[in-house]
Amino acid sequence: MDAGRPVGKHRVPMSDDHRPGIPYRFERTASAAGIRAAHPELAAGAGTGEVVSVAGRLMLRREQGKIAFGELRDQSGSIQLFAGAKWTADFDGFVELDLGDWIGATGEVVATRTGELSVRVEHWVLLAEARRSFGDKWHGITDPDLRYRQRYADLWANEESRETLLLRSRMTSLTRRFMEDRGFVEVETPVLHLLPGGATARPFTTHHNALDLDLYLRIALELHLKRLVVGGIERVFEIGRVFRNEGLSPRHNPEFTMLEAYQAYADYHDIMELVEQLVAHLATELAGTTTIHYAGRTLELAPPWRRATMLEAVAEHAGVEVDLTTPVAELRAVAAARGVPVDDRWGPGKLILELYEKTTEGELWGPVFVTDYPKEVSPLARDHRSTPGMVERFEAIVAGRELCNAFSELNDPDEQRRTFEAQARAKAAGDEEAMPTDDDYLRALEYGLPPTGGLGIGMDRLAMLLTGAETIRDVVAFPTLRPEQA
């Protein structure tokens, strides 16, 4: 479990009287990637006259008597260090460095006799010693437990871990710019909620001492963002952490990141266009193409994506034509025939949703917008303009998974009150996840919410898609794990 006790006898911690002279700062003048970019084709054996200072971790070392080579890795990449007894100050000390030690080194950029771009070390300084080793220099660290618990070691030992983290960062940054370019304003709304609203999920609870008040960690951003639209912020978004007190799996972490966006005067058709453009843009910027590979299959993300109603999708994959007028007894029989467990309290809407989720969603490789959900399971979405009992809601399904959830927002306070009341009845009947009535939100709607299209995207799952990760733990720097010592 423990990757590396202190190893090697000089790894014994020194007494305070004998601390090595670790400087407080180091003036770095070049990065590994910067040096490579500046000298793409330096001839073997050539010098440049350019003296640089680099810093990073010593990842490999090859000694050869009076000379030695090292691989210095910084955030940008790696560069070879070339040291020799004739020109390197404290050459013996350089040779005694351990793999993993942080050092700073100064010298001329040269190409060795074999053509490897290098820094010919004249001076070097120890910046931090690695008292623990980073594992096998060829195999790295593969034990998933160790990788997730000690991400700091994983990031050095495994290139893919670092690339994934950096790609996710660029994805978030590109998303912000994409939204801002379309006039969306980024805001921050409370994490501590009086009521766990905006989604159906079990919340985490916490307590504020001074107010002696039980609070919930948010399960969605939705209701506060729509309050801001009421307040006149016509295009608003937030990229924020939400928390759901549910099981862990390769696709679920208890805290995850949502992008939610609300656009006044727009409907769910406008939001579909926004989603397909955003995802295609990210793929193009990050992967260089909209044709990406995931789980051994190909995904074409270029717009326009297919649109299919939930009932059409169910008809295709479950092989059964149903709708909201189908008798409940018949829907139960259809579900039973396909091994979908049902609850006596469910109405036709919930039965159809379950049928869809259990028989169809996982089969959709996509990308596809599955549209028009039953009102019964969509308390915050607006009635469909032409199909009774349905709402204007869609989910984008990519690789068999929900990537986003969006709708034409319900903006009629009276209708919203009725759907909250229906939720309250469901809760009274035993549905733990039913949404509580939020009176302040109703009051906001009474001030007037214009026609608005809204969107929620799971950024972790988007990152999985764009990095090829098959588990959410690979795109979360520090995934939730059981404590190390039970």
Place this chain on the structure above:
RNA sequence: GCGCCUCUAGCUCAACGGCAGAGCAACGGACUCUUAAUCCGCAGGUUGGGGGUUCGAAUCCCCCGGGGCGCACCA
């Protein structure tokens, strides 16, 4: 929460009822152009923890703990 799989040296892995091993790292040494450098030498273990079966257990059984996958819940 349930089921299946898994845990051996710091790391990556062998041994699968009969003497716990290798490579890398570490430690000592050789080597003036290496690329996972090479070579010589030396050390490294409560086989996740506990209990049981057996002449003998890393190996078989039971309990506990960590992890992975699936189910349930969900995004």
